[in-house]
Amino acid sequence: MIHRLTGTFAAALTLVSCLTSATVAEEKLFGSGKILATPGVVQVEGAGGAGLSTWAMISGYGTNRQIGGSAHHTYVTLDDFTLNATGVTVGLFDRLELSLTRQWFDTGNAGARLGLGEGFNFNQDIVGAKVRLFGDAVYAQDSWLPQVAFGVQYKHASEGATVRAVGAEDDDDFDYYLAASKILLDKSLVLSGTARLTRANQFGLLGFGGPQGSTRSLQFEGSAVYLLSRAFAVGFDYRTKPDNLAFAEEDDAMAAYLVWLPGKHITVTAAAVDLGDIALQGRQQGLYLSLQVGF
Numbered sequence: 001m002i003h004r005l006t007g008t009f010a011a012a013l014t015l016v017s018c019l020t021s022a023t024v025a026e027e028k029l030f031g032s033g034k035i036l037a038t039p040g041v042v043q044v045e046g047a048g049g050a051g052l053s054t055w056a057m058i059s060g061y062g063t064n065r066q067i068g069g070s071a072h073h074t075y076v077t078l079d080d081f082t083l084n085a086t087g088v089t090v091g092l093f094d095r096l097e098l099s100l101t102r103q104w105f106d107t108g109n110a111g112a113r114l115g116l117g118e119g120f121n122f123n124q125d126i127v128g129a130k131v132r133l134f135g136d137a138v139y140a141q142d143s144w145l146p147q148v149a150f151g152v153q154y155k156h157a158s159e160g161a162t163v164r165a166v167g168a169e170d171d172d173d174f175d176y177y178l179a180a181s182k183i184l185l186d187k188s189l190v191l192s193g194t195a196r197l198t199r200a201n202q203f204g205l206l207g208f209g210g211p212q213g214s215t216r217s218l219q220f221e222g223s224a225v226y227l228l229s230r231a232f233a234v235g236f237d238y239r240t241k242p243d244n245l246a247f248a249e250e251d252d253a254m255a256a257y258l259v260w261l262p263g264k265h266i267t268v269t270a271a272a273v274d275l276g277d278i279a280l281q282g283r284q285q286g287l288y289l290s291l292q293v294g295f
Helices: 002-020 160-165
Strands: 067-078 082-092 096-106 121-134 147-157 172-184 189-198 217-227 232-239 253-263 266-277 283-294
Antiparallel strands (some): 082 096, 189 217, 217 232, 253 266
16 A cells, blocks of 8 residues: 555656646746744654654745755654654645655664564554644734644554564554644744644554554644754654553653754754653663755
8 A cells, every 4th residue: 555655656656747737837936935933844754843743834945836845864763762763755736745754673692582583673654644724833913713724644564463462452553643832933933833643653654553443543743943043943842642552551752952054955953752661671762863955
């Protein structure tokens, strides 16, 4: 199924480009007309947002007459595990966002302690789509209405037999979310909140559902960012997660980060992260680094 979705992703981009090239011939189709920092960065699952949380903003600097996007790579090193994630995210006319991300979760020495073998990897593919429903992200004096977007992510964990052995019901599923975000330029502040319906265990890397929860539950993602200058921002994310597996309790996740924006084409994010207890290996804290290259 992941191959069909990937093909659909590429076909959608080709179709949109063909249909719109004539109507926007007088304006550069691939552009970066948005204000610096307003789209946010690309979060760990590939959607536009912050480090852990998803925002309502459409990724990329393209305006409502442009296409914008980026390629990204994220590296997270924890006490016992490492995570790499790489992918591409495209924003179409500030209305639709499409994303494709691959994650690699290396268990390191903990893999041997868990009986999986040292350096065992849990991998995951994520195909996402987000559509802006209404509202304006940038605050206007006549409206406090935030920008609101609906999104869906299809997630497929590679180690189906292993995730079922630890108690997961499935190795693939859909997450659905509704995000609301507002940029208060006069206060140099970005506020965002997201409600997510999900069955994902550890973001989906350990499958979906389990003995303690077989249906989707409502989870929350919150984010606050303060713009220190045109080039730097600091922020904080908090994200709740389901607790579906019987063998190990799953904790909430949080991150405090610094973002460097030397321009619209390069963004660097560094964060201190706390993902809670993972697979009975104790609290997992560490460093999050992400490089985003836009076009």
